[in-house]
Amino acid sequence: MKDNNQDGPPRTTPIQSATFSNPINAEIRRAAATGIYDIRGGGAKRKLPHFDDLLFLGASMSRYPLEGYREKCDTSVTLGTRFAKNPIHLDIPVTIAGMSFGALSGPAKEALGRGATLAGTSTTTGDGGMTQEERGHSNKLVYQYLPSRYGMNPNDLRKADAIEVVVGQGAKPGGGGMLLGQKISDRVAEMRNLPKGIDQRSACRHPDWTGPDDLEIKILELREITGWKVPIYIKVGGARPYFDTTLAVKAGADVVVLDGMQGGTAATQDVFIEHVGQPILACIREAVRALQDLDMHREVQLIVSGGVRTGADVAKCMALGADAVAIGTAALIALGDNDPRWEDEYQKLGTTAGAYDDWHEGQDPAGITTQDPELMARFDPIEGGRRLNNYLKVMTLEAQTIARACGKNHLHNLEPEDLCALTMEAAAMAKIPLAGTDWYPGKPGTSY
Amino acid sequence: MQTFDLEAEGLRALNETLHAQADNTNQTKWEIVNPRGSHAIAVGLDAPIEVNVKGSTGYYCAGMNQQATVNVHGSAGPGVAENMMSGTVVIEGDASQYAGATGHGGTLVIKGNASSRCGISMKGIDIVVHGNIGHMSAFMAQSGNLVVCGDAGDALGDSIYEARLFVRGSVKSLGADCIEKEMRPEHLEILTELLERGDCDAKPEEFKRYGSARTLYNFNIDNAY
Numbered sequence: 025m026k027d028n029n030q031d032g033p034p035r036t037t038p039i040q041s042a043t044f045s046n047p048i049n050a051e052i053r054r055a056a057a058t059g060i061y062d063i064r065g066g067g068a069k070r071k072l073p074h075f076d077d078l079l080f081l082g083a084s085m086s087r088y089p090l091e092g093y094r095e096k097c098d099t100s101v102t103l104g105t106r107f108a109k110n111p112i113h114l115d116i117p118v119t120i121a122g123m124s125f126g127a128l129s130g131p132a133k134e135a136l137g138r139g140a141t142l143a144g145t146s147t148t149t150g151d152g153g154m155t156q157e158e159r160g161h162s163n164k165l166v167y168q169y170l171p172s173r174y175g176m177n178p179n180d181l182r183k184a185d186a187i188e189v190v191v192g193q194g195a196k197p198g199g200g201g202m203l204l205g206q207k208i209s210d211r212v213a214e215m216r217n218l219p220k221g222i223d224q225r226s227a228c229r230h231p232d233w234t235g236p237d238d239l240e241i242k243i244l245e246l247r248e249i250t251g252w253k254v255p256i257y258i259k260v261g262g263a264r265p266y267f268d269t270t271l272a273v274k275a276g277a278d279v280v281v282l283d284g285m286q287g288g289t290a291a292t293q294d295v296f297i298e299h300v301g302q303p304i305l306a307c308i309r310e311a312v313r314a315l316q317d318l319d320m321h322r323e324v325q326l327i328v329s330g331g332v333r334t335g336a337d338v339a340k341c342m343a344l345g346a347d348a349v350a351i352g353t354a355a356l357i358a359l360g361d362n363d364p365r366w367e368d369e370y371q372k373l374g375t376t377a378g379a380y381d382d383w384h385e386g387q388d389p390a391g392i393t394t395q396d397p398e399l400m401a402r403f404d405p406i407e408g409g410r411r412l413n414n415y416l417k418v419m420t421l422e423a424q425t426i427a428r429a430c431g432k433n434h435l436h437n438l439e440p441e442d443l444c445a446l447t448m449e450a451a452a453m454a455k456i457p458l459a460g461t462d463w464y465p466g467k468p469g470t471s472y
Numbered sequence: 473m474q475t476f477d478l479e480a481e482g483l484r485a486l487n488e489t490l491h492a493q494a495d496n497t498n499q500t501k502w503e504i505v506n507p508r509g510s511h512a513i514a515v516g517l518d519a520p521i522e523v524n525v526k527g528s529t530g531y532y533c534a535g536m537n538q539q540a541t542v543n544v545h546g547s548a549g550p551g552v553a554e555n556m557m558s559g560t561v562v563i564e565g566d567a568s569q570y571a572g573a574t575g576h577g578g579t580l581v582i583k584g585n586a587s588s589r590c591g592i593s594m595k596g597i598d599i600v601v602h603g604n605i606g607h608m609s610a611f612m613a614q615s616g617n618l619v620v621c622g623d624a625g626d627a628l629g630d631s632i633y634e635a636r637l638f639v640r641g642s643v644k645s646l647g648a649d650c651i652e653k654e655m656r657p658e659h660l661e662i663l664t665e666l667l668e669r670g671d672c673d674a675k676p677e678e679f680k681r682y683g684s685a686r687t688l689y690n691f692n693i694d695n696a697y
């Protein structure tokens with residue numbers, strides 16, 4: 025092939041290395057200039073095997089569909105039936121994941137509470153404790169019990185409708201939290217008993233227990249303090265889902281929350297987000313298998329998260345055996361995070377709508393992941409709540425549409441047999457037959 | 473004085489009974505017999521009552537205490553008075569790991585020794601230990617005071633924030649960002665009061681003070697550009 029160098033001898037076209045790609049080289053230069061790793065919010069950005077790699081089969085000669093808008097397709101779920109006197113009843117199986125006050129503004133937390141309440145679901149506190157706004161506007165509020173114990177106190181514990189002991193998060197299994205000084209306003213500092221303006225690290229390990237045997241006793245203490253009334257969840261990152269689920273059940277969990285590597289975070293090292301943990305697709309069946317082996321499937325409920333975006337994702341989680349899902353990033357987007365209407369300002373921050381992830385810097389143009397009073401004032405919690413409710417409604421309708429097409433009168437009746445996989449990877453991870461075959465890699469009794 | 477036999481009546485009944493005591497209760501003095509190392513004894517109390525545990529306790533005795541005074545006439549297992557908000561907890565014997573962990577307020581007195589991670593992540597609690605403390609004590613300690621009349625183990629005050637540490641004996645090693653600090657008159661005053669509260673006759677002048685060098689407060693970034 026002739027090169028386009030018209031004058032001299034033919035030359036090779038410059039080739040960009042796939043290994044030393046532009047983004048990698050830029051990161052090497054950035055590291056060399058600053059001496060600190062990249063910290064950011066959000067979840068894994070790399071392409072991963074995900075729910076898009078699964079499809080529903082729908083009804084056929086052997087399965088009757090339900091009538092689209094007419095026939096009942098229940099979406100309710102009850103969480104915490106194992107030990108709690110007062111399990112949580114939700115109208116829809118989409119819950120709002122724990123996101124800290126500090127990472128999010130007070131009005132953003134309020135909007136999450138408003139939207140979740142309108143939609144008949146629960147919302148969750150986060151690292152940094154419970155705010156008035158949030159408790160006041162959330163009909164069902166899950167109180168996180170985290171290693172940092174920032175803002176942790178028994179009065180708030182008793183106000184909670186459930187307690188979530190956070191062992192790990194999908195974005196950073198084995199890692200703690202981080203809140204940089206820019207976001208430590210007076211209010212945040214006071215709630216966390218720390219000086220204003222310093223970079224806060226949240227511990228990665230609980231200060232007063234190690235291992236599942238200790239956790240069992242910790243849970244006994246929490247139940248004694250709250251009179252055995254509210255469910256206790258255990259949240260784990262997607263690391264070793266079979267064993268983590270088994271041990272969580274052994275430790276006395278009412279509910280296991282499993283967060284895959286796509287799960288968002290307020291802030292952590294990019295290297296952690298992109299290189300530690302397993303995609304949620306690979307975790308769900310293993311967690312369900314653990315529950316089944318213990319005869320606890322549906323007795324201890326399973327909530328899964330990490331990149332849940334649509335009603336189709338919800339339906340796929342249900343079909344793989346989850347009882348409910350949790351959303352973080354998607355809820356923020358529904359509130360207005362990364363909205364192109366702020367494109368000019370994203371550009372000024374050196375980014376673009378959809379890619380903005382420096383939530384820890386507190387300069388969020390949308391006024392959601394900030395403690396800056398001026399930016400916060402841009403965000404209307406009532407409008408935010410309305411938008412979140414709408415989005416949750418659409419997700420639910422979408423999931424119902426799929427369930428009816430599969431002939432199911434409850435989302436929980438969706439099953440693995442309703443699915444096929446588009447790729448070998450997804451087939452192996454989700455233990456779902458590859459489309460057009462009755463086989464997936466690792467299927468018992470087969471050899472390939 | 474009300475007596476409660478833990479072995480006969482069980483943990484749930486114990487905590488339920490103690491939780492039922494309101495601010496104006498006249499049943500202000502309780503004695504718990506046969507604790508036999510049970511976990512979660514007298515947790516989540518929130519009334520100005522006095523609870524005397526006649527024996528040793530398991531994990532998390534007096535956890536999240538508010539207002540109450542809890543005396544353990546024996547030794548305490550891990551996490552005694554964890555996340556205490558107010559009130560007083562006194563251990564006549566020794567305390568296991570994580571004593572006073574994440575405590576926000578109140579006073580914890582340990583008449584014997586405390587094991588590792590004493591005062592870990594403390595957030596305002598005052599802890600007075602008559603004996604020694606183990607390694608990694610006051611890790612990430614945010615605020616409050618830790619007084620040690622004996623010696624401290626390895627890595628004292630690692631990643632400490634604003635808590636004050638007073639140690640009379642030796643310190644095996646200091647953790648990252650923890651340094652010895654000058655004992656000024658205001659600190660002697662604080663210490664005198666703490667020793668008094670902790671029923672301890674050690675002399676304030678014999679103590680050294682340790683705290684944060686504050687070099688880990690912000691990420692160290694090379695701002696040459």
Ligand SMILES: Cc1cc2nc3c(=O)[nH]c(=O)nc-3n(C[C@H](O)[C@H](O)[C@H](O)COP(=O)(O)O)c2cc1C
Binds near residue numbers: 128286330
């Ligand atoms: C801004 C933000 C803050 C978060 N804060 C917490 C937290 O305080 N505690 C926690 O357990 N998880 C936290 N998470 C993780 C979420 O609870 C959840 O696991 C995750 O967002 C789910 O994945 P998704 O974002 O893809 O929906 C946070 C996530 C985001 C996006």
